[in-house]
Amino acid sequence: MPDPVPVTRFAPSPTGALHLGNARTALFSWLYARQAGGRFLLRIEDTDAGRSTESYLDALVDDLRWLGLDWQEGPDVGGPAAPYRQSERTALYADFEERLRVTGAAYPCYCTPAELELSRKAMLSAGKPPRYAGTCRELTAAQRRDREARGLAPTLRFRVQPGATVAFDDFVFGAQRFATDDIGDFIVRRADGSAAFFFCNAVDDALMGVTHVLRGEDHLTNTPRQILVLGSLGLPVPAYGHVSLIVGDDGTPLSKRHGAMSVAELRARGYLATAVRNLLFRLGHSTSARGLLAPDAMAAAFDRRHLGRSPSRFDIAQLDVWQREAVHALSDDAFEAWAGAALPANRGAAERAAFIAAVRPNVVFPDEVRAWAEVVFGAPPPLSDAAEAVVRDAGGAFFDAAAAAAAASDNDLATIAAAAREATGRKGPALYKPLRLALTGLDHGPELAPLLRAMPHDAPHDRLIRYAR
Ligand code: GLU
Ligand code: ZN
Numbered sequence: 408m409p410d411p412v413p414v415t416r417f418a419p420s421p422t423g424a425l426h427l428g429n430a431r432t433a434l435f436s437w438l439y440a441r442q443a444g445g446r447f448l449l450r451i452e453d454t455d456a457g458r459s460t461e462s463y464l465d466a467l468v469d470d471l472r473w474l475g476l477d478w479q480e481g482p483d484v485g486g487p488a489a490p491y492r493q494s495e496r497t498a499l500y501a502d503f504e505e506r507l508r509v510t511g512a513a514y515p516c517y518c519t520p521a522e523l524e525l526s527r528k529a530m531l532s533a534g535k536p537p538r539y540a541g542t543c544r545e546l547t548a549a550q551r552r553d554r555e556a557r558g559l560a561p562t563l564r565f566r567v568q569p570g571a572t573v574a575f576d577d578f579v580f581g582a583q584r585f586a587t588d589d590i591g592d593f594i595v596r597r598a599d600g601s602a603a604f605f606f607c608n609a610v611d612d613a614l615m616g617v618t619h620v621l622r623g624e625d626h627l628t629n630t631p632r633q634i635l636v637l638g639s640l641g642l643p644v645p646a647y648g649h650v651s652l653i654v655g656d657d658g659t660p661l662s663k664r665h666g667a668m669s670v671a672e673l674r675a676r677g678y679l680a681t682a683v684r685n686l687l688f689r690l691g692h693s694t695s696a697r698g699l700l701a702p703d704a705m706a707a708a709f710d711r712r713h714l715g716r717s718p719s720r721f722d723i724a725q726l727d728v729w730q731r732e733a734v735h736a737l738s739d740d741a742f743e744a745w746a747g748a749a750l751p752a753n754r755g756a757a758e759r760a761a762f763i764a765a766v767r768p769n770v771v772f773p774d775e776v777r778a779w780a781e782v783v784f785g786a787p788p789p790l791s792d793a794a795e796a797v798v799r800d801a802g803g804a805f806f807d808a809a810a811a812a813a814a815a816s817d818n819d820l821a822t823i824a825a826a827a828r829e830a831t832g833r834k835g836p837a838l839y840k841p842l843r844l845a846l847t848g849l850d851h852g853p854e855l856a857p858l859l860r861a862m863p864h865d866a867p868h869d870r871l872i873r874y875a876r
Contacts (some may be wrong), residue, residue, distance in 0.1 A: 413445035424669035449481030515561035538591025563596035609633035613642035691719035749773035788848025801841035803876030
């Protein structure tokens with residue numbers, strides 16, 4: 408039988424900015440669904456009311472769309488399993504919790520946080536892995552009534568059967584086996600009545616028809632608990648694949664130290680979504696597909712069997728390589744839209760076009776566009792002492808001739824250079840370096856001829872004449 412059409416999801420908690428690790432998980436999930444003509448859905452895990460905010464949620468959706476992802480079901484687009492925000496699904500969780508309670512698969516636990524902490528410490532000091540001691544597991548009805556009468560608000564704990572094994576085949580990490588004796592009874596409903604992450608996350612995957620869960624490696628050890636919950640509710644269990652962590656170039660977990668770590672920061676610096684996608688695609692996912700890939704080509708090239716188990720290293724220099732390719736691949740219109748505010752204001756379309764044509768090959772970030780706009784349209788550039796020395800060395804006659812040729816030739820570089828060569832006998836770098844320095848203030852940059860054409864009409868003459876006799 409062929410595999411069913413995959414349904415994947417991204418299930419972020421709106422408690423902070425979208426970071427690269429989560430963005431990559433979202434991308435992989437989206438690609439996997441897209442490749443097979445499946446569905447990708449967005450579910451918002453906002454049960455932690457204290458930490459979730461609407462502005463994080465808006466930013467998250469905005470960043471995902473910027474990355475080029477779309478979803479067939481989600482809070483903003485609806486769908487058959489709506490609602491897609493967990494904060495709107497509490498009645499549903501309560502219903503499933505009640506089923507667990509009625510069948511005895513879960514039981515009320517009256518232990519206070521202080522008692523649990525004490526027990527945890529005792530286990531640790533006895534050299535045992537800390538897990539719930541089972542204090543409330545076998546309370547009689549009378550004992551429960553007694554605790555309720557004392558005003559103790561219970562949590563609901565899932566009863567893990569001892570002496571068993573939970574096995575599953577992670578499609579990244581391979582065969583997994585967990586002894587239930589190591590798991591311990593865990594909370595499915597908190598004392599305040601809210602559903603715990605393990606629980607609603609698993610129930611929602613089942614109710615939303617998710618077939619493949621791709622998520623961070625940090626959730627691998629949660630999976631056996633979730634499989635137990637789904638099993639006792641008679642709900643389908645998805646296939647799980649845990650994606651390895653992203654670390655910085657020094658091998659430590661990704662953080663601020665390694666550069667901009669949120670999608671929003673990268674956007675603000677002018678990185679293109681194409682560059683970010685192409686980098687993420689190759690982080691922890693080996694592929695023989697070379698070069699900048701468009702979304703469909705990327706979906707076709709995605710192979711979940713090629714997801715790696717070892718941490719993947721993020722290197723901002725690699726992102727810059729993709730950025731260079733992505734900027735060069737932009738159409739002129741798209742370049743103009745990307746460079747946006749960095750482009751010179753108050754210039755006609757022809758002037759803007761000439762400027763873009765001149766600087767495009769040399770820019771990777773909008774800041775560089777801004778800097779070149781200043782060189783081309785700003786005041787005559789000041790020279791460093793070293794540059795000044797080079798220019799003075801070329802001599803007044805050199806610039807006399809160059810300035811006159813600029814005015815006479817409509818800023819044609821070949822004519823300007825020929826005149827300066829004739830006046831001084833200079834050629835090669837000795838000819839072009841003083842010209843470039845006098846015209847731009849810099850000894851490097853885009854090809855000089857188009858740069859001259861992009862300048863306001865009198866600018867080249869006015870810059871050159873500064874160094875004439
Ligand atoms: N809300 C969870 C997180 O952001 C989702 C984990 C999962 O994908 O299952 O970590
Ligand atoms: Zn208890």
